[in-house]
Amino acid sequence: MSSVETLLHVGDAARGKLWAEQLPTLVPDLSVRQWPDIGDPADIRYLAAWTLPPGLIDTLPGLRFAMSIGAGVDQLDVATIPPNLPLLRMTEGTLVDGMVEYVTMAVLMLHRDMPHYLAEQRAGLWSPRRHVAAADRHVGVMGMGMLGGAVLERLAGFGFALSGWSRSPKDMPGVHCHAGMAALPAFLAGLDILICLLPLTPETRGLLAAPVFRTLPAGAALINAGRGGHLIASDLLAALDSGHLSAAILDVTDPEPLPADHPFWHHRRVLLTPHVASRTDPASAARFVAEAIFSDRAGLPLPGRVDRSAGY
Ligand code: NAP
Ligand code: GLV
Numbered sequence: 405m406s407s408v409e410t411l412l413h414v415g416d417a418a419r420g421k422l423w424a425e426q427l428p429t430l431v432p433d434l435s436v437r438q439w440p441d442i443g444d445p446a447d448i449r450y451l452a453a454w455t456l457p458p459g460l461i462d463t464l465p466g467l468r469f470a471m472s473i474g475a476g477v478d479q480l481d482v483a484t485i486p487p488n489l490p491l492l493r494m495t496e497g498t499l500v501d502g503m504v505e506y507v508t509m510a511v512l513m514l515h516r517d518m519p520h521y522l523a524e525q526r527a528g529l530w531s532p533r534r535h536v537a538a539a540d541r542h543v544g545v546m547g548m549g550m551l552g553g554a555v556l557e558r559l560a561g562f563g564f565a566l567s568g569w570s571r572s573p574k575d576m577p578g579v580h581c582h583a584g585m586a587a588l589p590a591f592l593a594g595l596d597i598l599i600c601l602l603p604l605t606p607e608t609r610g611l612l613a614a615p616v617f618r619t620l621p622a623g624a625a626l627i628n629a630g631r632g633g634h635l636i637a638s639d640l641l642a643a644l645d646s647g648h649l650s651a652a653i654l655d656v657t658d659p660e661p662l663p664a665d666h667p668f669w670h671h672r673r674v675l676l677t678p679h680v681a682s683r684t685d686p687a688s689a690a691r692f693v694a695e696a697i698f699s700d701r702a703g704l705p706l707p708g709r710v711d712r713s714a715g716y
Contacts, residue, residue: 412452414454423452423686439460448464453473455480468700478716491709492696494684496689498689514596546599547570549603551682594621595621596624599629603631608630608634629655650673651673653675692708
């Protein structure tokens with residue numbers, strides 16, 4: 405019986421259709437199937453998904469790697485993926501460009517007091533605030549990886565004072581770098597705008613909570629474009645309602661979407677977007693998948709490989 409090397413796509417049918425057309429032109433002899441139409445499970449070599457149907461991986465004996473179709477992998481429930489199966493994440497450039505755009509927009513909105521002016525407009529009020537120069541705004545990014553690093557590079561062009569926080573020490577020109585949990589208070593202490601671009605791991609889950617908010621100076625604002633699980637919503641609401649934090653721009657929530665009665669929907673100091681900060685472009689993602697398959701076939705290091713011990 406002949407076997408056809410197959411990529412199984414789990415997720416958006418439009419992307420699956422595009423990949424079924426494009427990938428075989430990029431990777432000779434590859435077939436693409438859309439979950440749940442998996443054909444012979446023994447043919448599936450590659451799996452690309454946003455979330456995984458429980459138990460699916462265990463039914464695929466010939467799998468060479470599993471890939472997240474996003475930059476993050478937490479939503480795949482990483483603990484259910486066999487430790488020896490390579491796990492990849494999408495690291496193609498359109499994801500980075502989208503995040504840089506979104507965070508730049510959010511920082512500029514906060515820097516120029518837009519949450520305040522939007523609320524004033526709705527109330528029919530005309531009340532200009534004192535202008536603050538970018539050099540006098542201190543912006544800090546939690547997570548200095550593919551996305552956080554690119555965001556810091558772009559924000560430098562506006563002249564903001566910049567800090568970054570990561571797990572391992574970094575050296576980035578023009579950025580005051582902090583590493584490790586012990587350095588978190590020093591990182592937070594002088595910030596006007598805190599941006600979360602961390603992966604969701606056991607260490608980072610629930611990190612955006614009262615102790616972090618208390619350490620930020622009065623009037624600071626938050627941008628969360630990491631994961632909803634980073635944030636303790638009740639602690640943010642308390643910090644906003646007390647006036648200690650001035651505003652929050654949230655692209656991610658837990659759950660997504662929020663229930664209709666969640667206070668974030670109508671809070672005057674909260675701006676919500678529906679997890680759209682950055683999305684993979686299906687065509688460039690197809691090229692990334694093709695590169696991963698070529699690397700696998702050639703026995704080369706796989707792109708976007710997740711460090712299973714770190715969880716990201
Ligand atoms: P990445 O390249 O893996 O970078 C992660 C950064 O976080 C690294 O600098 C890492 O430190 C740091 N970090 C991890 N654990 C930490 C800890 N316990 N303490 C301090 N720093 C820690 O990830 P990325 O590609 O930039 O993506 C980050 C996250 O953004 C994704 O995991 C995903 O959740 C989110 N995301 C959201 C959207 C959206 O549309 N909202 C889109 C894409 C991605 P080291 O450098 O020392 O390893
Ligand atoms: C989106 O949230 C991603 O992880 O790419």
